[in-house]
Structures are given as C-alpha cells and as structure tokens.
Amino acid sequence: MNIRTNRTIFLFGLILIILFPFIYKISFEKLKMVSSVFFVDSTTTGELKEKYNEDKKIKILLVPGHDSESGGTVFKNIKESELNLRLSRELYSFLSSNPRFEVESSRDDSGYNKNITEYMSINKASIEDFIKSKKNVMQGLLSSGDISIAEGVIHNTAPEEIAKRLYSINKWSNENNIDLVIHIHFNDHPGRKINKEGKYSGFSIYTPEKQFSNAKASRELADYILKNIDHFYSKSNMPKERLGVIEDQELIALGSYNTLDSIGLLIEYGYIYEPQFTESSTRNLIIKDMAYQTYLGITDFFDKKEYLGEYWKSTLLPHSWSDIVESGDKGHDILSLQVALVLEGFYPPKKFLSDDCPVTGIYKRCTTEAVKEFQKRYKITTTGRVGPKTMEKLNQLYSKVTSD
Numbered sequence: 001m002n003i004r005t006n007r008t009i010f011l012f013g014l015i016l017i018i019l020f021p022f023i024y025k026i027s028f029e030k031l032k033m034v035s036s037v038f039f040v041d042s043t044t045t046g047e048l049k050e051k052y053n054e055d056k057k058i059k060i061l062l063v064p065g066h067d068s069e070s071g072g073t074v075f076k077n078i079k080e081s082e083l084n085l086r087l088s089r090e091l092y093s094f095l096s097s098n099p100r101f102e103v104e105s106s107r108d109d110s111g112y113n114k115n116i117t118e119y120m121s122i123n124k125a126s127i128e129d130f131i132k133s134k135k136n137v138m139q140g141l142l143s144s145g146d147i148s149i150a151e152g153v154i155h156n157t158a159p160e161e162i163a164k165r166l167y168s169i170n171k172w173s174n175e176n177n178i179d180l181v182i183h184i185h186f187n188d189h190p191g192r193k194i195n196k197e198g199k200y201s202g203f204s205i206y207t208p209e210k211q212f213s214n215a216k217a218s219r220e221l222a223d224y225i226l227k228n229i230d231h232f233y234s235k236s237n238m239p240k241e242r243l244g245v246i247e248d249q250e251l252i253a254l255g256s257y258n259t260l261d262s263i264g265l266l267i268e269y270g271y272i273y274e275p276q277f278t279e280s281s282t283r284n285l286i287i288k289d290m291a292y293q294t295y296l297g298i299t300d301f302f303d304k305k306e307y308l309g310e311y312w313k314s315t316l317l318p319h320s321w322s323d324i325v326e327s328g329d330k331g332h333d334i335l336s337l338q339v340a341l342v343l344e345g346f347y348p349p350k351k352f353l354s355d356d357c358p359v360t361g362i363y364k365r366c367t368t369e370a371v372k373e374f375q376k377r378y379k380i381t382t383t384g385r386v387g388p389k390t391m392e393k394l395n396q397l398y399s400k401v402t403s404d
C-alpha cells in the first residue's frame with residue numbers, strides 16, 4: 001500500500017465518523033416512523049380503567065360470527081350463526097345492565113347493524129385503501145425482519161366478502177372509538193365426519209399476537225374472562241388451545257395486519273357438537289351462563305372489587321330441585337347440580353380431570369362420583385344418586401340466597 005491509498009482510507013474513514021450520527025439518526029427515525037404503528041400500544045389497560053373510573057362510557061362492539069347466509073359451522077340441525085347470535089344477545093343484556101358500558105352489536109335478528117352496513121357502502125374505496133396500506137406496512141416490516149411471522153392454529157380462510165366485512169368492522173371501530181371488540185363463535189373439529197362428534201371439546205379465547213399494538217390490553221382482558229369461564233367450564237383440549245388463551249396473527253377479527261386499535265378478542269365458546277349445546281333442554285341455559293361468565297370477566301378487568309359480592313357467580317344458581325335425579329338423566333336440574341358440585345369442590349371428582357368431566361347437564365359417572373363425595377361431606381348414605389335426603393341438602397344450600 002502506498003501513502004496515497006492510506007490517505008484516501010484515512011479521509012474516507014474520517015468522513016464516515018463525522019457523518020455517523022446523521023446516518024444513524026436518519027435510519028433510526030425512519031425505522032421508528034414505519035414501525036410506530038406496530039410497536040406503540042394503541043390501547044392500554046391503564047387508559048381504559050381511567051376512562052371507566054371517570055365515568056366515561058366504555059364502548060363495546062359485539063360481533064356474533066357469521067350470518068344467515070354464511071352460517072359458519074353446522075352440526076345436525078344446529079347452526080353456529082344462531083348459537084353465536086343467542087350468546088351475543090345474552091352478553092348484550094348483561095353488559096347493558098352496567099350504565100358505564102355502551103354496547104352495540106354488529107348484527108341482530110333483523111340483520112346487520114345499519115351504521116356498519118351504511119359505512120361499508122359509502123366507504124368502499126377507502127376501505128380498500130386501508131386494507132392495502134396496512135398489508136404493505138406489514139409486508140415491509142416482515143421483510144426487514146422488524147416483525148416476525150408467528151405460526152398459530154390453522155383457521156379456515158374467510159371468503160373475500162366476509163374478509164372485507166371484518167376489515168370494515170375494524171376500520172369502523174377505529175373511527176368510532178370503540179374500546180372493546182368481542183367476536184363470538186363456536187368451534188368445530190375439521191377432521192370429524194358429518195353428524196359425528198369430533199374429538200375435541202372446551203372453550204378457547206383468541207387474542208392478538210404480541211407484536212400487534214392492541215396485544216397487551218387484549219391479553220389482559222382475555223385472562224380475566226378465562227378465569228371466570230374456566231371456573232365452571234373446561235378449556236379446549238385441542239393441543240394448541242390447551243392454555244385457554246391463544247395468540248393469533250392471522251385472524252382479521254383480532255386485527256391482522258395491525259388493523260384494529262381497540263382490544264380485540266375472539267371467543268370460541270365450545271365445539272358445536274358438545275352435548276350441552278346439542279341438547280335442547282340445556283343449550284340456552286348454558287349459553288346464558290357462559291355469556292354471564294364473559295360479562296363477569298369484563299367487569300373484573302375494569303373494576304375487580306365492585307362485583308366481589310356476586311353470590312355464586314353463576315346464572316344456574318339458585319336452583320330448587322324437586323325430582324329425584326340419577327345416572328342417565330339430563331336437563332336443568334343436572335346442570336345446576338353440577339355447578340353446585342363445582343362450588344363444593346367435588347366436580348370434577350377426585351382422580352378425574354376437568355376434561356373428562358365437563359359441565360354438560362348430563363348425569364354420568366363424573367356426577368355420580370361427585371354426588372358420592374357430596375353425600376360423604378353431609379353424612380348422607382353414599383348412593384351417587386340424588387334421593388330425598390341429598391335433594392333436601394342441595395335445596396338448603398343452593399335454592400335461595402341467604403343473608404348470612
């Protein structure tokens with residue numbers, strides 16, 4: 001190397017050192033700008049609680065999945081879209097009982113919410129742009145490595161029309177300052193035969209993958225709802241759903257491509273072929289109670305202390321029993337019996353897992369064993385059936401709210 005080359009290298013190095021702070025700043029600013037939509041929380045639990053405590057209305061949008069045309073999954077004569085609608089209506093009425101919540105539903109018996117339908121028809125072009133630009137940002141961030149793909153549970157891809165509607169709901173929610181968007185669904189096991197039950201059961205709550213800007217607050221709400229539903233009902237036993245709360249990057253409902261600013265949750269309340277949903281004598285009772293558990297979870301998220309006084313935290317109690325029930329029976333009496341046994345700590349009974357003993361309203365081995373434990377506690381002959389003495393004890397404990 002001669003002196004000239006050395007001098008050139010020296011000068012070049014010097015220029016780089018002088019310019020470094022500027023180059024660094026420019027690329028850093030650029031990165032910050034592009035990724036701000038992703039890495040800054042679009043909603044926080046703190047802000048929401050503050051709003052709630054200041055007596056400002058918390059705006060909630062319920063989205064019962066599918067509709068009469070695209071009914072979601074079907075089992076025998078049961079349509080998912082109808083179960084979703086029923087659950088949504090129950091949740092709507094529980095939430096509306098709290099004056100701090102302002103609740104809206106994306107559809108009801110008479111069809112889609114007029115505000116949203118109108119919004120969709122007026123804003124066709126800007127909705128298209130919204131979807132395109134959000135996708136571009138995400139694709140850019142994925143290729144630069146600033147965010148990464150998270151493999152999750154595989155879902156059916158929504159048909160284009162439905163996908164557009166879901167993105168429109170996200171955009172509409174962003175523009176109307178909705179605080180919580182809750183999508184209501186019932187699950188299905190894609191591998192099952194027509195009219196045959198599939199192998200999984202239980203509920204699951206889907207929440208935005210942690211890189212999304214609405215992820216943190218959504219996750220916190222999901223955990224509160226999980227705790228309440230899990231008190232009486234079983235989490236999904238599908239391996240990827242086992243934890244009860246599952247992060248997801250692909251569901252539009254939760255804000256895929258970071259399209260939703262508010263909290264977004266999608267709750268699968270159970271598998272459509274589970275006996276408690278196929279049995280007409282218990283279906284509506286259990287749907288109402290699951291809606292109630294969801295409502296308690298939302299209330300806990302905002303104000304844990306306010307509802308500590310709730311008595312049994314279930315709509316299935318108080319209940320009075322007037323008929324003898326035993327193995328093979330099903331219906332309201334059994335459903336309320338199982339809930340009482342959960343509260344006694346006997347359901348699932350010893351040596352059983354909650355997967356094996358879901359609350360179904362059907363009197364089988366789990367209930368027989370749990371009734372035996374109940375009888376032991378209250379010194380009643382252990383028959384495993386609810387005879388007059390057991391019924392009397394149940395009525396004494398669970399047929400009315402006492403003041404002491």
Ligand SMILES: [Zn+2]
Nearest residue numbers: 065072185186
């Ligand atoms: Zn569905």
